[in-house]
Amino acid sequence: MTQNSQSQTPSTPADARVMAEGLMRVMTSLLGIVERETELVRAGDVRGAMALEGEKSEMSRQYVSAISKLKGSRDYLTKSAPDLLAALHKHHDVFRAMLQVNLTVLATAHAVSEGIVRGVNGELQRRNLPNGYTSGGQRTAPGPRQVTPLSVSRSL
Numbered sequence: 001m002t003q004n005s006q007s008q009t010p011s012t013p014a015d016a017r018v019m020a021e022g023l024m025r026v027m028t029s030l031l032g033i034v035e036r037e038t039e040l041v042r043a044g045d046v047r048g049a050m051a052l053e054g055e056k057s058e059m060s061r062q063y064v065s066a067i068s069k070l071k072g073s074r075d076y077l078t079k080s081a082p083d084l085l086a087a088l089h090k091h092h093d094v095f096r097a098m099l100q101v102n103l104t105v106l107a108t109a110h111a112v113s114e115g116i117v118r119g120v121n122g123e124l125q126r127r128n129l130p131n132g133y134t135s136g137g138q139r140t141a142p143g144p145r146q147v148t149p150l151s152v153s154r155s156l
Helices: 001-009 013-042 046-050 053-072 074-080 082-128
Strands: none
Touching: 013 046, 013 053, 013 074, 013 082, 053 074, 074 082
């Protein structure tokens, strides 16, 4: 353990409660941001969801810091405040479940957008290919000169 994390270990039940409440406050704030992001992505407002990135990053940093403090205090909490530790575990389980929903929504949006881009690219490639046939009656395979790259502008 580092000197810094040792000085942050609670020495009284009141200190432990303050630390736990801080962690729950951070998880609740981060969960609120994640829920807003999930709603925006579900509504198709990806740009609005991306606007939450800075706030989400800051709250994530605070969450990691609070979890690190908690890990350094686990032994003390187990002995002096097991009910508080159980409440933290319950809160964290809800937090983890909501994060999983968010990740599922983001993965779905990513897969849908990737499918759209691949579909558009496939259609563009078909339009650019010459309509030729081999002596066996099969379509000619495109050469590297016929394949054109797809360019996407993110500023639109």
